[in-house]
Amino acid sequence: MQIKSLTKNKRSRDSERLLVLLEMLQNRHDHPDAQTCLHDMQKLVPGIGQSTVYRHLDKLVQNGLVNEIRIDDGPAKFDADVDVHAHFVCTKCDNLLDISPINVVADFPGTVESATYIAKGTCNNCLTNN
Ligand SMILES: [Zn+2]
Numbered sequence: 001m002q003i004k005s006l007t008k009n010k011r012s013r014d015s016e017r018l019l020v021l022l023e024m025l026q027n028r029h030d031h032p033d034a035q036t037c038l039h040d041m042q043k044l045v046p047g048i049g050q051s052t053v054y055r056h057l058d059k060l061v062q063n064g065l066v067n068e069i070r071i072d073d074g075p076a077k078f079d080a081d082v083d084v085h086a087h088f089v090c091t092k093c094d095n096l097l098d099i100s101p102i103n104v105v106a107d108f109p110g111t112v113e114s115a116t117y118i119a120k121g122t123c124n125n126c127l128t129n130n
């Protein structure tokens, strides 16, 4: 796993925090934006600053451990599930949900390393509340 090479040589407070951030992201599927990551990290690591969290998010994305999802002009959302899967975004509440992988790349005669599918519509929550 790439995380080893990311944190080896320096078992520092900085790399501890990187691991806490990665774990926090791996334990959820709600695709938080950077602001939410910061908020939740401050609960786990009191006193951690915005620049540290943003820098670590960037590092995780650069190293392929976390995907950054951008929808229209909204803030980037983060997803630690890096297996190919599709997303659904609710146009009413901005909820970003995982949906079953689409196999459109299965027949492609090459290697697909990443793919982005975003479906838009109204989530069940919004449908039942109206
Ligand atoms: Zn919704």
Ligand SMILES: [Zn+2]
Pocket: 031, 079, 081, 085, 086, 087, 097, 098
């Ligand atoms: Zn996802």
